[in-house]
């Protein structure tokens with residue numbers, strides 16, 4: 001019966017689509033059903049959900065569902081965010097065909113629209129965990145719309161504002177937080193230099209102190225010390241946090257952070273400041289990245305962010321942290337928040353890509369098993385399931401892990417900082433790599449449609465590509481991770497043996513660790529995956545019935561496929577060849593079991609239709625003639 005109902009729905013649907021087409025093209029035509037259109041909405045090719053999708057969505061999002069829906073809705077109703085309307089559907093996405101300057105101005109316009117609508121209210125003045133979680137929900141939703149928008153705001157609120165909160169004291173909070181929240185100042189974060197990116201300790205900007213005027217003097221002593229890539233600096237920022245070596249009485253006290261104004265109220269550079277544009281990028285052109293030189297710029301003594309170190313009016317250096325390594329660690333703290341945000345964004349991008357590609361796989365048919373048989377749905381090919389469903393399972397695992405990380409980060413005590421640093425570094429690196437890999441697979445899984453701007457996936461890849469290198473380069477983070485404190489036994493023992501062997505040849509410990517980089521990186525991955533598995537199991541405990549069963553399948557698939565694709569397990573003898581073969585056979589079986597749940601699993605992401613990519617079905621259903629008319633796809637608003 002159920003089968004007959006679905007077949008009936010399909011036939012009815014085809015007739016409706018054809019009717020629409022032919023009436024439009026040849027008014028008055030008499031119509032018959034035809035099989036020439038092989039697209040059906042994804043819902044036709046999925047049964048009813050075996051679990052409660054709203055409960056699954058609540059488990060995935062974890063907090064602030066109302067805020068998320070309110071913001072999605074606010075954007076989907078504004079022409080500033082909607083690039084295209086197709087029949088009764090709207091598609092919210094930036095126009096990536098706009099010239100760079102227009103994209104940057106549009107980002108700013110969107111920010112002020114959000115400000116007028118109260119989106120940033122109490123973002124910095126209210127430090128409660130509830131308010132911080134709400135902010136994170138806002139970043140997530142904005143990031144689903146556009147990475148440039150979330151980066152530009154992230155630089156202003158998380159890096160500039162967050163540095164003032166965590167590295168500054170009351171006098172800084174009183175002076176800067178309210179005007180930051182109201183966007184009366186626009187802040188940026190100048191850490192990276194042309195000569196030093198990953199190695200922040202090596203930066204060459206120098207700050208000295210003049211007791212006669214009670215001012216600091218910031219200087220760019222050479223070309224490699226110019227600040228580079230500074231988000232917001234090229235056009236809009238009025239102020240920056242500058243990271244610089246602090247020289248007191250000729251002694252280098254290490255990297256410190258200062259507040260410095262770079263533009264006046266008319267947008268002109270302040271005295272001693274020079275700024276240049278980093279120019280067009282392969283993605284993220286809605287952000288104005290710039291270069292800054294400081295030519296002996298004078299700032300008041302109070303502009304040193306002095307939570308852990310200060311300079312007295314007569315020029316004495318004082319610090320509550322004597323150990324320079326620990327002090328440096330504190331100054332890097334704002335980057336932890338950035339890494340938590342990247343872990344969330346990376347998960348969400350994978351979700352948008354998968355929701356789009358899996359919906360496509362549930363509408364698109366290609367080839368028949370035998371002549372006269374209907375063509376098969378892409379998602380019914382085991383190979384297609386094998387390409388996409390393990391990525392879906394891993395994305396679920398990442399979702400729970402990112403949610404856990406957010407809470408760990410917001411609730412941390414000072415003594416937890418190192419743990420948060422290690423976990424956020426591992427998650428940031430693994431998730432951003434996973435997201436890029438997923439988007440590429442999704443783009444290919446949509447065939448030619450994957451290249452269409454409206455499909456979103458290609459642009460997401462370009463816009464989010466930078467995640468693997470900023471806020472700590474992934475490769476560097478993964479090695480640091482392993483060296484710090486991890487105890488993944490098998491790999492750790494191997495690493496230990498290898499390092500000792502190299503040292504016995506006369507090399508230093510650092511040199512030995514450097515040449516054992518592959519083992520160190522694998523150790524980092526093993527650690528991260530184990531933590532993710534533990535978090536997944538905890539999330540599963542909150543579910544019951546069918547939902548628990550489906551989550552169990554996803555967990556199994558994420559672990560099995562992770563092991564299956566990672567030759568390190570076999571190479572180092574953690575798995576026998578027989579175990580490896582068994583896993584290899586199990587992955588397709590679990591994929592097949594998950595297949596009926598696919599649409600409901602991506603629906604549970606809670607990402608509304610306007611924020612997903614346009615799939616082939618959308619074109620057939622309501623838009624086939626728009627393209628024929630020759631208009632640019634971005635101009636039909």
Ligand SMILES: Cc1cc2nc3c(=O)[nH]c(=O)nc-3n(C[C@H](O)[C@H](O)[C@H](O)COP(=O)(O)OP(=O)(O)OC[C@H]3O[C@@H](n4cnc5c(N)ncnc54)[C@H](O)[C@@H]3O)c2cc1C
Pocket residue numbers: 155189190191192195196197198199228229230231284289466469470471472473474475476
């Ligand atoms: C779009 C964009 C926006 C940015 N926004 C800001 C901003 O607002 N503020 C800011 O301060 N910075 C910003 N940055 C800079 C960013 O943080 C740096 O690019 C990043 O830290 C990497 O530094 P780098 O580019 O100098 O790379 P490098 O440090 O030169 O690294 C190059 C390569 O060398 C490898 N490598 C480096 N060290 C090691 C090692 N020890 N062992 C093995 N391999 C190593 C890395 O893995 C990497 O693959 C931004 C960058 C971009 C592209």
